[in-house]
Amino acid sequence: MAEHDLSPGTSSSYHYLHMTPEELKQLPPDQVLQACLEFGRLLQILTGILASPDKDLTLRAVAIDLIYAQALKEASGRLPDEKTPVVYDIKAVSERLGIPPAQVRRAYDELEQLGGVHIVGRQFPRRRVKREDQ
Numbered sequence: 001m002a003e004h005d006l007s008p009g010t011s012s013s014y015h016y017l018h019m020t021p022e023e024l025k026q027l028p029p030d031q032v033l034q035a036c037l038e039f040g041r042l043l044q045i046l047t048g049i050l051a052s053p054d055k056d057l058t059l060r061a062v063a064i065d066l067i068y069a070q071a072l073k074e075a076s077g078r079l080p081d082e083k084t085p086v087v088y089d090i091k092a093v094s095e096r097l098g099i100p101p102a103q104v105r106r107a108y109d110e111l112e113q114l115g116g117v118h119i120v121g122r123q124f125p126r127r128r129v130k131r132e133d134q
Contacts, residue, residue, distance in 0.1 A: 014038050017075035042071055061097055062107035066117065 016024065016035035024035055049063050066088070088108065094101040111117045 014042065014071045014075040017042070017071055042068075056107075056110075058099055058103050059107045059110055061099065062093065062104055063111060065093055065097055066111070 016027075016031070016038055019035070024032060027035065045067055046064050049060050049067070052060060069088075090101050090104050090108070093099075094104045097104070099107075108117065
């Protein structure tokens with residue numbers, strides 16, 4: 001996909017995605033335009049993913065969910081900085097999409113191989129071993 005130059009005053013983040021239609025009606029015209037540009041950009045990305053016939057439907061569904069979830073986090077200001085690993089709950093994604101967890105995990109693995117995400121292995125804190133002599 002070709003990169004597009006952003007005109008002055010526009011940004012590549014999603015500030016308006018979380019707003020309801022009623023809230024969008026209250027915005028001044030320049031902010032409504034910015035909201036439309038953000039929605040349009042997101043729709044182009046999601047349409048591009050859907051229109052990839054060479055990829056499995058499960059992979060496309062998981063990729064769309066991932067992009068949309070990230071956009072919502074960015075819109076609400078909950079997106080961590082780039083150096084902080086993001087943890088995705090495979091069980092929650094599985095339930096949300098109606099896809100078995102093993103297939104969701106395979107889709108994440110394939111996205112990682114394609115360079116779309118970097119999956120960090122889940123790490124659990126070490127369990128404390130009770131000593132019987134204490």
